[in-house]
Structure formats: C-alpha cells, structure tokens
Amino acid sequence: MQSPAILLLALQLQSQPAETLLHQAAEALRTATTLHLESTIETELTSDLHRSWSKSIEVIAKSSPTRLRYEVIDGSGSLLIASDGKTLWRAVPDTREFIRGSVTGPVLETKGGGPIAEMAIRRVPLALNFQASRLTNNLKHAEQLPNETLELAGHPVECLVVRADYTPHGAAPGIDAWTQTFWLHPQTKLVLKSETLSRGHQFPNQPHVQTTSRRITRYTVAKINEPLPDTLFQFAPPANYREVDRLERAYPRPALDLIGKQAPDLGLPQHKGKVIVLDFWATWCEPCRAQMPALAKLHAELNPQDAVLIGINDDESAEKATQYMQEKGYTWPMLHDGKLGALRKKFRVDTIPTLIVIDKTGKITAYEIGASPAADDAIRAAITQATRAAAPSAPAAPQ
Numbered sequence: 001m002q003s004p005a006i007l008l009l010a011l012q013l014q015s016q017p018a019e020t021l022l023h024q025a026a027e028a029l030r031t032a033t034t035l036h037l038e039s040t041i042e043t044e045l046t047s048d049l050h051r052s053w054s055k056s057i058e059v060i061a062k063s064s065p066t067r068l069r070y071e072v073i074d075g076s077g078s079l080l081i082a083s084d085g086k087t088l089w090r091a092v093p094d095t096r097e098f099i100r101g102s103v104t105g106p107v108l109e110t111k112g113g114g115p116i117a118e119m120a121i122r123r124v125p126l127a128l129n130f131q132a133s134r135l136t137n138n139l140k141h142a143e144q145l146p147n148e149t150l151e152l153a154g155h156p157v158e159c160l161v162v163r164a165d166y167t168p169h170g171a172a173p174g175i176d177a178w179t180q181t182f183w184l185h186p187q188t189k190l191v192l193k194s195e196t197l198s199r200g201h202q203f204p205n206q207p208h209v210q211t212t213s214r215r216i217t218r219y220t221v222a223k224i225n226e227p228l229p230d231t232l233f234q235f236a237p238p239a240n241y242r243e244v245d246r247l248e249r250a251y252p253r254p255a256l257d258l259i260g261k262q263a264p265d266l267g268l269p270q271h272k273g274k275v276i277v278l279d280f281w282a283t284w285c286e287p288c289r290a291q292m293p294a295l296a297k298l299h300a301e302l303n304p305q306d307a308v309l310i311g312i313n314d315d316e317s318a319e320k321a322t323q324y325m326q327e328k329g330y331t332w333p334m335l336h337d338g339k340l341g342a343l344r345k346k347f348r349v350d351t352i353p354t355l356i357v358i359d360k361t362g363k364i365t366a367y368e369i370g371a372s373p374a375a376d377d378a379i380r381a382a383i384t385q386a387t388r389a390a391a392p393s394a395p396a397a398p399q
Contacts, residue, residue, distance in 0.1 A: 018142035018162045022135045022182070025189040029132040034063040034228050037131065037190075038221035047211040060127055065106035067233045070124045079120045082235040083107045089235035090117045096241045114246030115377050131191075135182070138167040150183055150192050152222060159183040159192055168200070176200040190222045248378060257348075258367060263358045264346035266335075268310075275307035275386040276358040277379065280337075280349045282314040283324045288353040291371035292330060298380070299332045306387045312337050314344070314352060355379050359386040 029035070037060045045052045056074035066085040072078060073093070080091040083103055090113060091098035099113050110121050142164035149156050162182050168175040175198045183193040196215040201208070237243070266276070279295060281288035299309045311334035313321040318336035325334060337343045347356060357366035357379060366382035368375040 018144040018164065019139065021144065021160060021162055021184060021189070022139065022142055022164060025182070025184055025191065026132040026135040028189045028224060032224045034223070034225055035128075036061040036221055036223040036226075036228055036232065037219060039217050039219045041215060041217045043213070043215045045211060045213045047209050049209055050211075058127065060131070061228060061232050062128070063228050063233070065108070066103050068107055068124065069233055070120075070127060072123070072127075079116075079123065080235065081107075081120050081124060082233055084230060084233040087234075089237075090120050090247060091235065091237065091241065092116060092247055096238075097244050097247060098235070098237050098241050099244055099247055114248050115373070116247035119372070120247075134180070134194075135191075138178075140165045140167055145181075148183060152185075152192055152219070157185060157192060160186055168198070185222065188222070188224050190219075190224055191217075192219050192222055193217065248381070258364045261364055262362050263356075263364050264343070266310075266343075271308050271310075272362075273360055274305075275360055275383055277302075277307065277309045277383060278312055278347070278354075278356040278358070279309065280312045280314065280344060280347070280352045280354040280356075282352060283320055284315070285352050287371040291353050291376075292328065294371075294376050295332075296328075296330055298383075299330075302383075303387075307383060308333070310335060312343050314341065357382040357386060 037058075039058050041056045041058065043054050043056075054074070056072065058073075059069060059071040061070075062068040064085065066083060068081070068083055070079070070081045078093045080089070080093065080098075082089045086103055087100055088103050088107060088110060089098060089100045099117060101110075101113070108121060108125055111118065142162055145161040145163055147158050148161050149158050151157070160183070162184065164180055164182075166178045166180065168178050177199045179197045181195045181197075182191050184190070185192055194215075194217045196213075196217075198213045200211060263276075268276075277298070279291075281291075283289070295309060302309060309332040311321075311325075311332060313334055313336050315321045315336070316338075318338075321334060321336060325331075335343065344350070347354075351369050353369075353371055355366070355368045355375060356364060359365045365386055366379055368378050
C-alpha cells in the first residue's frame with residue numbers, strides 16, 4: 001500500500017499542466033551540473049512508394065566544461081570524444097584513427113586537429129542543446145496522458161506521459177503535422193523514451209506522395225546531477241587504432257569499401273587520364289543548391305587538361321536540371337541519372353549532395369556526403385593530391 005506522501009506527490013504531478021512538465025524537463029537539462037544519457041534511436045520513413053529504416057546510438061555525458069564524453073554511431077559513420085580534464089581524445093572508429101591532446105581550457109572551445117576533429121567538437125553542443133530544445137521549441141499544445149511504466153537499468157519506473165503538437169519549422173520542409181510523445185521520470189523529469197511522428201510531403205521530387213516519419217528514442221541510461229565515474233571520461237584506444245596528428249575526414253560507410261578501388265565506368269573516354277570530380281545533386285535538394293556556388297568557384301579554378309567537374313543529376317527530367325544550370329550560369333558538364341539511378345547505385349550513393357574524386361588512374365580517392373566546409377576542404381585536398389600525381393603511362397607504340 002502506498003504511503004499518503006507518495007499518493008499526494010502523484011496527485012500533484014498529475015495536476016500540473018502538460019506544458020509546465022515539458023518546460024520543467026527542459027530547464028532540468030539546461031541547469032544540470034552533471035548529465036549522462038545513453039540512447040538508441042530508430043527512425044522509419046514510409047510512403048505508398050517507399051520505406052526506409054535506420055538506427056543510431058548516442059552517448060552524452062558531462063560533469064564540467066573540461067569533462068565530457070560524446071559518442072555517435074549511425075549510417076553515415078561514427079565519432080567519439082572524451083575528455084577527463086587533462087587529456088582530450090577524438091576518434092573515428094570507422095577509420096580506426098584517433099588524436100589526443102592536452103586540455104588547456106573548455107573542451108567546446110578547442111580548435112585544431114583537422115576538419116573532422118573540429119567538426120566533432122561542434123556536434124557536442126548541438127547534441128546537448130537538442131535534448132532540451134526539442135521539448136519546448138515551436139510548442140503549440142500539450143496534453144498529459146495516463147502514466148505508463150518503463151524499465152530503466154532493470155528497474156520499473158512509472159513515467160509521466162505527455163503528448164504535444166508542434167509547429168513545423170523551416171529546417172523540416174514538407175512536414176504538415178508534427179507530434180511528439182515523451183515518457184518522463186516523475187522526479188528528475190528526464191526523458192526515458194520519446195516518439196516523434198511527422199506527416200507531410202517530404203520528397204520534394206514527389207510532391208504528391210504522402211509520407212510518415214516515426215522516430216523512437218529509448219534511453220538505457222538517464223542520470224542527472226549524480227556523481228559520474230572518472231572512467232566515463234577516458235578513452236583507451238584499441239590495439240588496432242592508429243594515432244595520427246590530424247583527423248582529415250571520416251569516410252561514410254559506403255566509401256569504406258570504395259576508397260582506393262577502381263571506379264565504375266562512366267562512359268566518358270574523353271576524360272580518361274584526368275582527375276574527375278562527381279557531384280551527385282538535384283534541384284529539389286536544398287543543401288545541393290547551397291553547395292553550388294562553392295562548386296562554381298572550384299570549376300573555375302580547375303585546369304581542364306588535368307581535372308573536370310561533372311554533375312550527376314537526380315531530377316525526374318534532364319530539362320529541369322539544365323534549365324536550373326542555365327539560370328544560375330553554371331557551365332560544368334552534367335549527366336542525368338534519372339529515375340533508375342544507375343550511377344547512384346554503382347557508387348552506392350543514398351544521400352545527396354555527395355562528392356566523389358576519381359584520380360588519373362581511375363581509382364576513387366575521396367567520398368564526401370553533405371554540404372559543409374569540411375567536405376569542401378577534403379575534396380580540394382584530394383584534387384590537389386590527385387592532380388600532382390603522374391598520369392598513367394601511355395602504351396608504347398608498336399615498332
């Protein structure tokens with residue numbers, strides 16, 4: 001039988017407005033002195049014509065500006081950051097490389113170590129802020145549902161359940177309805193489970209196709225304002241990891257089997273012996289369009305005798321892509337991949353924009369997903385290295 005104090009606490013919690021619970025949960029995260037979260041995230045996108053599923057794992061821990069840990073493993077790759085206040089480790093498990101250095105100030109202000117090392121640092125505050133901002137940003141209305149029991153670390157926890165509607169934001173084009181449900185710990189207000197459901201038309205090249213996206217996050221560890229072990233903020237590199245001076249790039253998973261391999265035939269004999277830069281893009285892809293000015297600058301700087309930029313377009317019609325190129329004044333050659341996406345399949349491209357560099361011998365030397373300064377730098381470095389390499393020798397003429 002529950003004590004009167006516990007029953008009174010339960011009644012008080014149930015009487016709070018649902019919006020208040022969400023704001024309390026967000027404030028608890030923002031003001032936490034220590035935090036340790038470990039979660040698995042499953043995302044499913046479905047329509048009448050499409051279905052995709054992905055899973056990622058994330059670890060977030062902090063106890064001071066110099067003691068933190070961040071890990072992420074997803075379809076595009078993996079990263080790890082750990083700082084115990086004395087040493088800062090940054091590692092890329094996909095390439096089995098890591099760097100280490102002394103901590104001289106707040107970890108999130110650390111500079112240097114290469115583009116991927118700096119990008120890893122930038123991801124940490126984004127991940128920390130997301131935990132709180134997703135609860136209250138763009139909140140329209142919330143309602144409290146009946147309590148439900150979840151298991152955390154082998155123990156049952158009766159959770160407060162809040163379902164809320166949100167206004168779709170500019171970073172989520174095509175979404176018409178956006179709902180989130182949170183299972184909150186009754187005392188700490190930490191989220192132990194969340195489900196995000198969005199509906200709309202999320203394929204810009206198929207504007208009439210209705211889509212549904214479901215994202216379920218389950219927390220296996222959720223601690224706040226508790227002492228955290230020193231080992232959480234340390235990293236012991238496995239024996240097969242290599243220490244480097246810089247983390248130049250974290251190759252996405254499709255590239256792990258392609259880097260250093262002979263590229264599929266493009267059917268362009270006029271470019272044999274040149275460095276080829278492929279840009280997989282579409283007019284409906286906003287990051288692709290944002291990347292175009294940088295590509296235009298790159299195209300203007302390339303020596304056509306040594307290197308060539310070629311666009312691989314994913315629009316439904318070549319005419320639409322051609323019109324866009326003409327309107328913007330872009331003049332590099334373009335191939336239309338169309339609905340079948342033959343080249344996308346050959347190069348294992350499932351996300352655009354994707355940039356690929358093929359050296360003079362026909363081998364793939366760089367594979368970058370997404371539009372970012374780090375990707376631009378990596379592609380330029382790969383082009384520089386490839387253009388400096390000797391072209392393949394021509395066969396000797398018959399005597």
